[in-house]
Amino acid sequence: MQNLTKILYALIFVFMAGFAxxxxxxxxxxxxxxxxxxxxxxxxxxxxxxxxxLSIYLQGSYNYNFNSPGSGLNDQRxxxxxxxxxxxxxxxxxxAKEPPTGxxxxxxxxxxxxTAKYIHSVGLGSTNTxxxxxxxxxxxxxxxxxxxxxxxxxxxxxxxxxxxxxxxRDNPNYSRSFLFNYAEPFTHTGIKIGxxxxxxxxxxxxVVNGWDDSSDNNAGKSYGLSIGFTPADAFSGNINMIxxxxxxxxxxxxxxxxDVVATIKPVKPLSLILSGDLGYEPMVPGVGNATWxxxxxxxxxxxxxxxxxxxxxxxxxxxxxxxxxxxxxxKEVTLSWEIKPxxxxxxxxxxxxxxxxxxxxxxxxxxxxxxxxxxxKKQQDTIALGVMYTW
Numbered sequence: 001m002q003n004l005t006k007i008l009y010a011l012i013f014v015f016m017a018g019f020a021x022x023x024x025x026x027x028x029x030x031x032x033x034x035x036x037x038x039x040x041x042x043x044x045x046x047x048x049x050x051x052x053x054l055s056i057y058l059q060g061s062y063n064y065n066f067n068s069p070g071s072g073l074n075d076q077r078x079x080x081x082x083x084x085x086x087x088x089x090x091x092x093x094x095x096a097k098e099p100p101t102g103x104x105x106x107x108x109x110x111x112x113x114x115t116a117k118y119i120h121s122v123g124l125g126s127t128n129t130x131x132x133x134x135x136x137x138x139x140x141x142x143x144x145x146x147x148x149x150x151x152x153x154x155x156x157x158x159x160x161x162x163x164x165x166x167x168x169r170d171n172p173n174y175s176r177s178f179l180f181n182y183a184e185p186f187t188h189t190g191i192k193i194g195x196x197x198x199x200x201x202x203x204x205x206x207v208v209n210g211w212d213d214s215s216d217n218n219a220g221k222s223y224g225l226s227i228g229f230t231p232a233d234a235f236s237g238n239i240n241m242i243x244x245x246x247x248x249x250x251x252x253x254x255x256x257x258x259d260v261v262a263t264i265k266p267v268k269p270l271s272l273i274l275s276g277d278l279g280y281e282p283m284v285p286g287v288g289n290a291t292w293x294x295x296x297x298x299x300x301x302x303x304x305x306x307x308x309x310x311x312x313x314x315x316x317x318x319x320x321x322x323x324x325x326x327x328x329x330x331k332e333v334t335l336s337w338e339i340k341p342x343x344x345x346x347x348x349x350x351x352x353x354x355x356x357x358x359x360x361x362x363x364x365x366x367x368x369x370x371x372x373x374x375x376x377k378k379q380q381d382t383i384a385l386g387v388m389y390t391w
Contacts, residue, residue, distance in 0.1 A: 076361070079114075089113050140155055160240055268302075271301075277292070281322065295315055332354045334350060350385070352383075
């Protein structure tokens with residue numbers, strides 16, 4: 001983890017050094033006959049940003065829990081876990097280049113902050129939640145010039161499962177669903193092979209170490225399949241599947257998950273997103289045969305170019321408690337208002353109501369993340385403000 005931190009600091013230094021280049025170039029006059037070093041000095045920050053595929057993302061928030069839990073945590077949450085507190089959720093530096101046909105590309109994403117604590121993969125530094133740095137993505141891409149182009153990605157990448165992603169900017173709501181928190185993986189390390197059969201149909205196969213494993217915890221691999229289709233501009237869908245051994249030191253007891261995502265745009269300002277998961281894993285230690293399932297529906301309406309509203313409703317059934325730690329049924333309703341004063345800045349106030357058929361909220365163990373245990377209430381209400389900036 002110390003090496004990862006040093007790498008992060010080095011990349012930040014390279015980025016900051018880029019700001020000095022325009023000052024050097026102020027007195028330079030454009031000419032085709034300039035020496036190579038003079039041409040390099042005339043590069044602007046935007047030129048360097050484009051060449052490196054550089055972007056920066058910052059995300060912060062304040063979250064208030066009306067239960068005022070003794071643990072200081074929003075129970076049953078992961079990414080927006082701290083209650084009644086300002087948070088630096090994410091600070092990311094990303095370098096990316098899309099591969100041309102017959103060429104090579106790459107993506108490198110370094111994350112820091114509260115969110116980075118909870119997405120560590122096994123085998124890549126420490127996985128405890130005291131480490132606020134994470135190498136979230138690092139992969140090489142190649143597009144073989146066969147047919148429409150066969151794309152191969154090799155390395156560590158975010159999951160292809162689900163309707164939501166790690167960065168709140170790219171989700172309709174600030175907080176993540178129970179499905180994203182508990183039903184699905186966050187990242188994979190391995191190989192992906194994808195092909196666009198037509199403009200409407202594409203598919204990809206995956207061979208990876210497993211769920212959030214940079215180094216495999218057994219000798220088996222997990223296998224994934226994703227099929228995407230866009231029959232019309234107003235509709236797109238994905239069917240995703242993954243199966244493989246995920247328990248330590250055993251190549252049996254396959255964990256399997258089927259995920260379906262559909263996006264419908266009946267009119268221009270309105271987007272409807274439906275997502276469902278069904279998972280099964282036999283012989284889970286301390287649990288036995290486990291199944292989990294859930295469904296989430298999101299509606300987002302763009303009132304103007306600056307304002308939009310989004311509402312999410314969700315049901316998640318963790319029948320044996322293999323995912324949350326307690327056999328329970330979870331539900332939530334979330335209402336978000338998005339404000340974009342400028343194209344690079346998003347403000348997102350949010351209200352969320354969670355409830356369970358068990359006393360899974362208002363825990364009283366100070367400073368300890370407790371999921372679904374020792375609670376005194378079956379529900380919790382939170383309000384939050386998410387602030388997101390992209391450069």
